[in-house]
Amino acid sequence: MDLPLNPFKAALRARTPQIGIWCAIGGSVHAESLASCGFDWLLIDTEHSTVDMPTVQSMLQAVAPYPTHAAVRPGWNDAVELKRLLDAGAQTFLIPYVQTAAEAAQAVSAVRYPPNGTRGVAGITRASRFGLIPDYTSRADAEICLLVQVETAQALTNIEEIAAVPGVDGIFIGPADLAASMGYPGNPDHPDVQDAVLDGIRRITAAGLPAGLLSLNPDLLERAAAAGSVFTAVDVDQ
Amino acid sequence: MDLPLNPFKAALRARTPQIGIWCAIGGSVHAESLASCGFDWLLIDTEHSTVDMPTVQSMLQAVAPYPTHAAVRPGWNDAVELKRLLDAGAQTFLIPYVQTAAEAAQAVSAVRYPPNGTRGVAGITRASRFGLIPDYTSRADAEICLLVQVETAQALTNIEEIAAVPGVDGIFIGPADLAASMGYPGNPDHPDVQDAVLDGIRRITAAGLPAGLLSLNPDLLERAAAAGSVFTAVDVDQ
Amino acid sequence: MDLPLNPFKAALRARTPQIGIWCAIGGSVHAESLASCGFDWLLIDTEHSTVDMPTVQSMLQAVAPYPTHAAVRPGWNDAVELKRLLDAGAQTFLIPYVQTAAEAAQAVSAVRYPPNGTRGVAGITRASRFGLIPDYTSRADAEICLLVQVETAQALTNIEEIAAVPGVDGIFIGPADLAASMGYPGNPDHPDVQDAVLDGIRRITAAGLPAGLLSLNPDLLERAAAAGSVFTAVDVDQ
Amino acid sequence: MDLPLNPFKAALRARTPQIGIWCAIGGSVHAESLASCGFDWLLIDTEHSTVDMPTVQSMLQAVAPYPTHAAVRPGWNDAVELKRLLDAGAQTFLIPYVQTAAEAAQAVSAVRYPPNGTRGVAGITRASRFGLIPDYTSRADAEICLLVQVETAQALTNIEEIAAVPGVDGIFIGPADLAASMGYPGNPDHPDVQDAVLDGIRRITAAGLPAGLLSLNPDLLERAAAAGSVFTAVDVDQ
Amino acid sequence: MDLPLNPFKAALRARTPQIGIWCAIGGSVHAESLASCGFDWLLIDTEHSTVDMPTVQSMLQAVAPYPTHAAVRPGWNDAVELKRLLDAGAQTFLIPYVQTAAEAAQAVSAVRYPPNGTRGVAGITRASRFGLIPDYTSRADAEICLLVQVETAQALTNIEEIAAVPGVDGIFIGPADLAASMGYPGNPDHPDVQDAVLDGIRRITAAGLPAGLLSLNPDLLERAAAAGSVFTAVDVDQ
Amino acid sequence: MDLPLNPFKAALRARTPQIGIWCAIGGSVHAESLASCGFDWLLIDTEHSTVDMPTVQSMLQAVAPYPTHAAVRPGWNDAVELKRLLDAGAQTFLIPYVQTAAEAAQAVSAVRYPPNGTRGVAGITRASRFGLIPDYTSRADAEICLLVQVETAQALTNIEEIAAVPGVDGIFIGPADLAASMGYPGNPDHPDVQDAVLDGIRRITAAGLPAGLLSLNPDLLERAAAAGSVFTAVDVDQ
Ligand SMILES: [Mg+2]
Ligand SMILES: [Mg+2]
Ligand SMILES: [Mg+2]
Ligand SMILES: [Mg+2]
C-alpha cells in the first residue's frame, strides 16, 4: 500500500481553485453524502461544532474513496489534538486563530516528524495504513498540508511574517472573527471587513502562498477570486 | 426565531432560589427524564465524568422544551472547550477551580464576544439557531450566565476580588475539594468545612452576587439557605 | 404537563398543505438543523436508511422545540417496531408497503391502545413524558396520525378499501416503488407512473382522505397539488 | 474460565425473594450506577424503550462485576432477537405478551440448543467468553432462566398450561397491559386489576412456578408478596 | 460515478479461492484495520453479534477503499433487514439457516428489484451513491451476490434443490449448527460432522455452485479445499 | 464494596514480569475480547488513537471482571484529562513524553488527592463505586500506578532524576519516538536505538524502578528482559 498523495496540497501549489464546503455536522453518512456532491474539498470543523475525534475518523473513512479532499479544523492550535488527528489519517489542517509567525511555526512543528518537527511517532495507525505504507515516518511530512487561519486585525498585520514560516502551505482569512475584531460583530459583509479580507488575500498571494476564505456572499467570493483566492468554501452544511 | 432568554440567569439576579441536580451520566434520554422531574436547573457535568461534547449537545437538545435550565460544567477553565459548548447552545457555565480574579476574568473573556471578550465567532451554529436568531453576535452575551467555582481555602480568601470581576454572575462553593484542601479529604461535612462553606456563602452574598453549592446534606442545605445561598444542587444522578 | 397535540394531524384534517423533507441521515444535530429550515414536517426514514431506534428518539428530541412535525417511517408494518417508536414519542407514522385494507387495519391496531387496538402499555416513557401527562393511555390515540403508503399497481386498486379503514389518517403514494411495480424501475417520472400517481391522489381525495407524495420533480408536484395532494415531501437530505 | 452460574435462577428455584428495578434508559454508566444500588436484579427493557442491541451488551458488561443480575426483555417473543441477546451473554429473559402454552414453548425452544431447542450455535461469542468456557454448548441451557409475561385477561386463563411447559422458569404478570385488556387502560391499580394480579400470582404459585410482577404501588406489592410473588420490580429508572 | 462491481462475485464465478475472516466486533476502525490485512473477504456478522445497522454501514464505508470485499450476514432471512442493508451499500449477503429451495427463493426475491424480486426502491441511498450511479435500479441486481447457509442435517438433503434456485450464487456450510443438529453440539470437528461438511461441499460443487465454509481447523480446511470449497473463512476476530 | 486493589502495581513492585498488549481500537466488545486472551495487562491508548473518554470508560467496565489489568495512556501529561480518567475508574496511567523530573512530579500531583497532590475531588464516581467504597478519598492514592514514558534522547539523560520523583511507579521507554529523536525515524530496531533502549532499561532498574517497553521485535524483547524489563507490551491490536 502506498502513501496517499494529497491532491489538495498539489492543487494549492498549482494555484488550481478548490471549491469547498464547511461540515459542522458529524457523522459518516452525512460526510459520504457530502463527498458525493462534487466539491473539491470539505472542511470537517471541530472548532465551532461538537464533532469529536472518533467521528472525524469515521468521516475521513467515509470520504476516502471519493475525489474530494477532507481537511480538518482542530479546536485550536494544539499539538496533542493534531497528533491524534494525524494518526487518524488527516492530511490537511486548518489551524484556527494564528496570530504570529511563532504560532504558525508551532503548528508546523506539530505536524512534522523529527527532526523537522515534534510530531509523536506511532508505528501502527490509520495514517500509516496500520504499518503497510513503507517508510511512512520519513515520507509523511511531504503530503501534509498546513493552512493557518488569520482572523483578527492584528493577525492581518503579520501576514508576511506568517507566510514566511517554512511549512505553512496556505493562509485562510476568517471573516467572522475578523469582523468581530474590527468592531463589526456579526457583520462580516461590512465594507471595511470586506476590504480587509480582500487586502489580506492580495498580500497572502503576494507573499507567495495560496489564500483562502469561507463566505456565503457570492459577490465577495467573486471579488476574492479576482484578488487571487485559491481555496474557498462557499457553503455550510447546517 | 428569537434568542432564547436565560431564565436561570434572571432568577439568580432576582435571588429566586433555584433547586438543581447534578447530572454526571451522559445521554439524552436520561437528560430528558431528569428534565421532567421539576428541578429548576440541572448541571451537566463534564469535569468529573466522561460525558463528552456530542453528548452534552444532545442533552441540551433533550432538555430544551422543558421548564428546566441546563447548565454545563466544562472540564476546566478552558477557552476552547467553552467556545465549543457555547456554539452547542449552552448558556450557563460553572467553571471549576477558579482561584483568583484573574482566572475569573479569563473565563468571562472566553464566553463573551469581542470587544467584551475573546469568544470565537461562527455564524451558523446551534447557539444562533443556525443563523436564524437576528443579531445573535451582539445579543448573545446578555443571556450567558457565568458561574465560577471556589473550592480551595486559598480561593475562599479571594471571594471579594472574584466577585468584583464584571461578568461573573454567581459564585459556587465546591465542598468536596474545599474539604480536601482544608485537610479533610472525603469529609465535606466536617464542621470546619461547613463553617467555611457558610462563611463563603455569606461573603459572596455580601459581595453582591448569588451564592450556590452542591450538597446532599439536608442540614447543611438548610443552613446554606439561611446564609443566603440561591442556586443549590441537592442530588446527584449516579 | 399536557399531551402534545399533533398539529400535523390537525393540518391534514383541515387539508392545509404540508410541505416536508425526507430525512435519511441520522443524528440529532442534523435533525435540529433541518428543523430550523421552515418545513412543515420532516420524515425520519428508517425504511431505506440505517437510522436506528436510539437515533430516532434523539432526533425527535431535537426537533421537539421547533414548529416542525417529525413523522417516522418504520422499516415495515411491524407492531413491535411501532410500539417502540410510539413509546419514544413519535406521533405520526408513515407505514411502508400497505397493500390491502387488512394490512392497513393491522397498522391501525398497532398504534392504538385497547380496546381500540393492541398497542402495548407502558406507564413511564417519553411518550407519556415519563408519566406526567394525565390520562395518557386514554388520550394518546387521538393525537396519533397514521399514514399508509400505497406503492404498487395492485395496492392502487385497493385505495378505496384502504381509505375506508377507520384510523387511517392519510394515504401516501410512493412513486419509486410504484414505478418499479409498473415495469419502469428507476423511472418514477415516466408518464404512465405520473398518471397513476395523479389518479391515485384524486381517488384518495375522493375517498375522503388527505393524499401525500414525495417527489423532487417540480412539475409533478404542481400537478399533484392540483389533483389534491395535501402532504408533500419535496426534498431529500442526502 | 468457567460458565457463569445464574444466581437469579437459583434464587427463583429456592423461592428467595428478588427485588428489582426496571431499566429503560440505555447506557453502561447508568447501568453500572444502578448495579451498585443493591437490587437483586435489574431488567434491561428493550420492549418499551429504544435501548438497542449494542447498548444491552455494554450494560451486561457494566453490571457483570456486581452482585446484581441483569435480565433482558426483548421487544417480542422473537427467536432472532433472543439468539443475539444470548450470544451477547444475557442469561435471563422476560418474554413479553405470551398468550398460550404454544407461545411459551416457542420461547423455550429459542433459548435452548439442539436437541432441546433451536438456538443457533456460534463458537466464539461473549456468552462462551470467546470460546474459553469448556463445553459451553452443552452446558449453557442449564443457566438460562426463561420468564414469560402474562398480560391479558385471556392469557391469565392459560396460566396453568403455560406453567406446565418444560423450560419456563417463572411467570410474570404485567399489570399495565392487563389493566388495558380488562378495560381499565392506564389504571393498573383498579381493584379488579389488582384482584386479577393477585389471583394470577396465587395460581402461578400453585402451578409450581415462581411468580413476579412490576409495581410502584407499595400496597399491591405487599399483597403480592403475601400471595407468593418471588421476583418483584419496585421501581423504574425514568 | 459508476456502479461498484462485485469482485467477490466474479471470483466465485471463476472459482478463484477467496480466503476470509469473520468479523463479529463492530466498529469502523476495527473494520479498516482488518481490511488492511490481506484477506479476500470479510464477513460482517450481525447474526451472532450485537453489530447493528449503523455500524454495518460505517464498516462498509471503512472497507470501501481496500481490495477486500465486505459481505454481510443479516440476523435472519428477513426482507426488511436485507432491504436496509442493500440500501447501505452491501452487495454480498450470507443468509443464515436456509432449509429449503423456497426459503432460498425468498432470499433471492428480497435482494432483487421488480420484476425479478421484491426489493423496495429508494432513489437516493449509499447503494446508488446518492443517486449518482446511472440506472442503478436496473443494474444493481447484477452485482448482488447471494450466498445461503445450509446448516442442519435436513438442509443438507436439500442442497441440489437449493442450488437450482436461480439467483443463489453460492452455498455455505455452517459446521457449528450442523454439528448441533447432528447431535454433536459444540463439536464441529467430530468425524461425522466433517464427513457431512465435505460431502456437502462436493454436492454443492457438483450442483454447479461455489461452496464455502468457516473453520479454524487447518486440516478440515485443507480437506474442504480438496473437496472444492471456494470461499472459506479461516479466522474469527474475537 | 471495597477499593479495588491494583494487582499490576503489586506485580511491578514485586518485579513480576507483566506481558501486555496495546489497544488502540476503541470499543467494549473488542476490549472484553482482548481481556479474555490471557495478557497480564492491556494498554488503552488514547494518545495515538481516536479512542475517547466514554469509550475508555466502557472498556474499563468490560475488562473489570477479567484477571487482566487495564492501563490507560492519556493524550498528554494533562491534569484535566487525568482527573476524568481517574474518576472513570482507571488506576494505572502511562504518561507520554515526560522529559524531566519536574514533568514527572506534575503527573504525580495530578493523580493524587490533596495534600499529596492536586487531583480534584468528586464524591460519587465510578472510581469510588458511586460512593460505596469507604474512605475512597484517603485510600485511592495507594492503588494508583503511575508510569512515565521516556522517549527522547534528552529524556534518557534524565532517567535517574525522573526515577527519584516520589510517586513514579515505573518508567517506560518508547522506542518509536526515541528512534525519531535519535535521527532514525521509523526505525526503532536500529542498533543505536536498541542500545539506547537497553541502556535505559538498565539505568531505570538500577535507579530502583521497574522498566517497561513496547516492541514487536522478539529479539529486542528478549534482550530487554535480560536487561531487567518488567512490564512489556508485545503486540498491537490493529
Ligand atoms: Mg474563527
Ligand atoms: Mg471540584
Ligand atoms: Mg417504498
Ligand atoms: Mg406489556
Ligand SMILES: [Mg+2]
Ligand atoms: Mg448458524
Ligand SMILES: [Mg+2]
Ligand atoms: Mg510516543
